[in-house]
Amino acid sequence: MNQPLGGNEMPRFGGIASMMRLPLADSPEGLDAAFIGVPLDIGTSHRPGARFGPRQIRAESALIRPYNMATGAAPFDALQVADLGDVPINTYSLDKSLAIITAYYARVLAAGCRPLTMGGDHTIALPILRAMAARHGPVALVHVDAHADVNDDMFGERIAHGTPFRRAVEEGLLRTQQVWQIGLRGSGYAADDFDWPRRQGFRLVLAHEVWWQSLAPLMAEVRATIGDAPCYLSFDIDGIDPSYAGGTGTPEIGGLTVPQALEIIRGCHGLNLVGADLVEVSPPYDPSGNTALLGANLLYEMLCVMPGVPRR
Secondary structure (H helix, E strand, C coil): CCCCCCCCCCCCCCCCCCHHHCCECCCCCCCCEEEEEECCCCCCCCCCCHHHHHHHHHHHHHHCCCCCCCCCECHHHHCCEEEEEECCCCCCCHHHHHHHHHHHHHHHHHCCCEEEEEECCHHHHHHHHHHHHHHHCCEEEEEECCCCCCCCCECCECCCCCCHHHHHHHCCCEEEEEEEEEEECCCCCCCHHHHHHHHHCCEEEEHHHHCCCCCHHHHHHHHHHHCCCEEEEEEEHHHECCCCCCCECCCCCCCECHHHHHHHHHCCCCCEEEEEEEECECHHHCCCCHHHHHHHHHHHHHHHCCCCCCEC
16 A cells, blocks of 8 residues: 655655655556645636645645544555646636546546545536536535535626536536535625525535534534435635635635534544545645645545544
8 A cells, every 4th residue: 555755764845745745646546545636726706826725735745644643544554545646727718627627537536536636726626526426426515615605606607616516506416405514604795695505405504603612513413414425525725714724715704713624524434425625725825834734634634534444
């Protein structure tokens, strides 16, 4: 099994900056899971820079070690994992990029590989979900975000980072009665910003409803609702309060804490996760690297709850 390059073999500031300094692979064949970058931010509406997210997340991931001391998960003992590099998106065309992404993920899924995606803005969730539904049928969804991303359009455009989950409903990609949106907050244009997803059957957990609370009981309810259905986890870094993760395009105050984010991901253990993403890290807005470091750790935690990962 592939193992991350250890800090006693090569200084953490040295070596190739793959995710967790794993081997690079040019094919998903033979992999159980893979980290994939999608360096696209032409769907963003405010501060750009998420195209640099995958590169910075990989750089900060050099600090992460293979064994999860909190959960006892040892993902690299059971799964063959590698870094597949980046999807070669078309930086001048959002429409063409969506088709490129869907085709790329179709090949990954056909190989039996579960993708862990580094965004990129949240537009990328739509083409990934298209590939997921083509492979598994409509999927359940755990969506962590400050925003519901169900706009009908943005500046008259049907595809942008604020529209993917409305398009996913319209295209029949989601099991709408098994969708959870956690961390929503902020200002909006109308009550329908949150009422529309509720009418589809989504369960909404607003950030202010869970301030100062453990989310472990909530995640028990999520697991009971979703059961063994194929499930996708989509995590926008702006779901977390900007005091922890300011390097993002559309920050909103009053968000989730880092411990709550860990509770959400660790609470997905036992779900039939078919893939996951971590999006909207914009390194230019956090020169410290802390937002990307958090993103890297959350992706590692996602790997730790993939089916087949043992816990000691």
